[in-house]
Amino acid sequence: MSGIPGYDFGDESVPDAPISMAEFERLKDTVMWSDEDDEYLRMAGETLEPQVDDMLDRWLGFLSTFEFMNDYRRDVDTGELIEEYGDRSRPRYGQWIRDTCDTPYDEDWLDYQFEIGRRHHRTKKNETDDVNAAPHINLRHITPLIYLHTATVREFLQNGDHTEEEIDKMYQAWFKSVVLQVTLWSYPYTKEGDW
Amino acid sequence: MSGIPGYDFGDESVPDAPISMAEFERLKDTVMWSDEDDEYLRMAGETLEPQVDDMLDRWLGFLSTFEFMNDYRRDVDTGELIEEYGDRSRPRYGQWIRDTCDTPYDEDWLDYQFEIGRRHHRTKKNETDDVNAAPHINLRHITPLIYLHTATVREFLQNGDHTEEEIDKMYQAWFKSVVLQVTLWSYPYTKEGDW
Numbered sequence: 279m280s281g282i283p284g285y286d287f288g289d290e291s292v293p294d295a296p297i298s299m300a301e302f303e304r305l306k307d308t309v310m311w312s313d314e315d316d317e318y319l320r321m322a323g324e325t326l327e328p329q330v331d332d333m334l335d336r337w338l339g340f341l342s343t344f345e346f347m348n349d350y351r352r353d354v355d356t357g358e359l360i361e362e363y364g365d366r367s368r369p370r371y372g373q374w375i376r377d378t379c380d381t382p383y384d385e386d387w388l389d390y391q392f393e394i395g396r397r398h399h400r401t402k403k404n405e406t407d408d409v410n411a412a413p414h415i416n417l418r419h420i421t422p423l424i425y426l427h428t429a430t431v432r433e434f435l436q437n438g439d440h441t442e443e444e445i446d447k448m449y450q451a452w453f454k455s456v457v458l459q460v461t462l463w464s465y466p467y468t469k470e471g472d473w
Numbered sequence: 474m475s476g477i478p479g480y481d482f483g484d485e486s487v488p489d490a491p492i493s494m495a496e497f498e499r500l501k502d503t504v505m506w507s508d509e510d511d512e513y514l515r516m517a518g519e520t521l522e523p524q525v526d527d528m529l530d531r532w533l534g535f536l537s538t539f540e541f542m543n544d545y546r547r548d549v550d551t552g553e554l555i556e557e558y559g560d561r562s563r564p565r566y567g568q569w570i571r572d573t574c575d576t577p578y579d580e581d582w583l584d585y586q587f588e589i590g591r592r593h594h595r596t597k598k599n600e601t602d603d604v605n606a607a608p609h610i611n612l613r614h615i616t617p618l619i620y621l622h623t624a625t626v627r628e629f630l631q632n633g634d635h636t637e638e639e640i641d642k643m644y645q646a647w648f649k650s651v652v653l654q655v656t657l658w659s660y661p662y663t664k665e666g667d668w
């Protein structure tokens with residue numbers, strides 16, 4: 279497999295998504311998803327692949343300017359940043375860029391989105407890396423990051439050999455995908471029947 | 474006041490926000506908000522004002538292509554679209570465009586965001602217009618619409634007398650605001666302590 283610690287995409291240990299592919303297709307329709315988006319995300323994947331590390335540096339660098347964001351990665355007893363936690367989760371974060379570009383999305387992809395949600399939520403945070411950090415990341419600190427994870431990508435998409443029109447189409451497809459994913463991740467946070 | 478039925482912005486009947494202005498400022502920081510965004514949203518307001526009706530037509534037109542979206546506005550007994558519901562809520566939707574551009578955001582604005590959340594959620598849907606429609610709009614049908622409410626705005630921002638750079642800055646500020654607002658609206662949907 280990928281050899282990334284704790285990366286369980288496609289593994290049978292990952293529970294089935296609570297929605298059908300048909301409902302997921304409906305959600306895709308609400309972001310005006312088309313086959314062209316699948317295509318442009320694959321194009322984006324080629325442009326972003328050599329920049330994955332730079333993207334993670336940019337995003338993690340931004341997050342680390344906030345003490346309350348760092349608190350989510352500290353040992354709750356000692357107050358120290360858990361280095362091992364960062365080292366282990368970073369490659370999964372990088373793999374997420376690839377998975378976001380690896381379209382079309384199938385059932386394994388859909389199932390894994392809910393797993394990513396659980397890993398930010400108290401259901402399963404810390405478990406994968408067996409750490410003693412804060413038990414939960416608040417939803418209100420996740421959703422606004424749609425902006426960071428979309429706006430900055432445009433700059434990285436520009437570092438390729440593409441026309442302005444192609445760059446814009448890759449950006450739009452990426453934007454749609456991030457919005458969809460954060461929607462799926464909010465599932466464990468919501469009250470029964472509200473999601 | 475504004476004379477818009479059911480529009481209670483600034484009214485003392487609107488409950489206080491469950492977060493402080495300081496926490497709201499923190500959320501603004503996570504979308505990289507700056508004074509420039511306040512400024513460019515005011516500029517956007519001037520460009521969008523004469524286009525409010527066109528924007529609503531565009532958005533409501535898109536939503537009405539989905540039967541499951543229309544279901545949220547039907548009488549649950551008769552199955553008919555409730556015309557009065559649409560007629561009464563539409564001006565509030567238009568006012569939202571103005572309020573989004575009326576920066577900087579103050580406590581009344583913050584309080585009203587949570588009211589908008591409640592009006593989509595089972596806490597308070599239907600109450601303002603005293604209708605017998607579906608009692609609740611699912612969160613997973615709201616969050617993806619960040620895309621619609623952002624991407625289409627770029628086109629409307631282009632119909633003014635602004636440079637490409639100004640258009641882009643207005644668009645970025647609008648994008649940040651929509652992401653923040655949908656974050657705030659998710660509050661009543663989440664489990665105690667999870668938001």
Ligand code: HEM
Pocket residue numbers: 284285286341347348350351367370371374394397398402403404405406407415419420421423424427460
């Ligand atoms: C849109 C916003 C976000 C994106 C795109 C994102 C992305 C990811 C991804 C892809 C993973 C790896 C999932 C896996 O195990 O395969 C992850 C894990 C993690 N993220 Fe995020 N994240 C977001 C918000 C946040 C926030 C606000 C924090 C707070 C500092 C955060 C902290 C973490 C931590 C601590 C983990 C490891 C979780 C665990 O398994 O214990 N993330 N994130």
Ligand code: HEM
Pocket residue numbers: 479480481536542543545546562565566569589592593597598599600601602610614615616618619622655
């Ligand atoms: C990002 C997405 C959305 C935005 C920006 C938005 C915007 C608004 C605004 C500004 C209002 C008026 C609030 C007030 O009373 O002052 C409103 C009310 C309403 N919206 Fe949305 N909305 C969104 C998603 C949805 C969805 C998915 C539906 C489903 C069809 C929907 C249906 C309604 C209904 C039925 C009302 C009246 C609610 C009531 O008071 O009973 N909205 N919306």
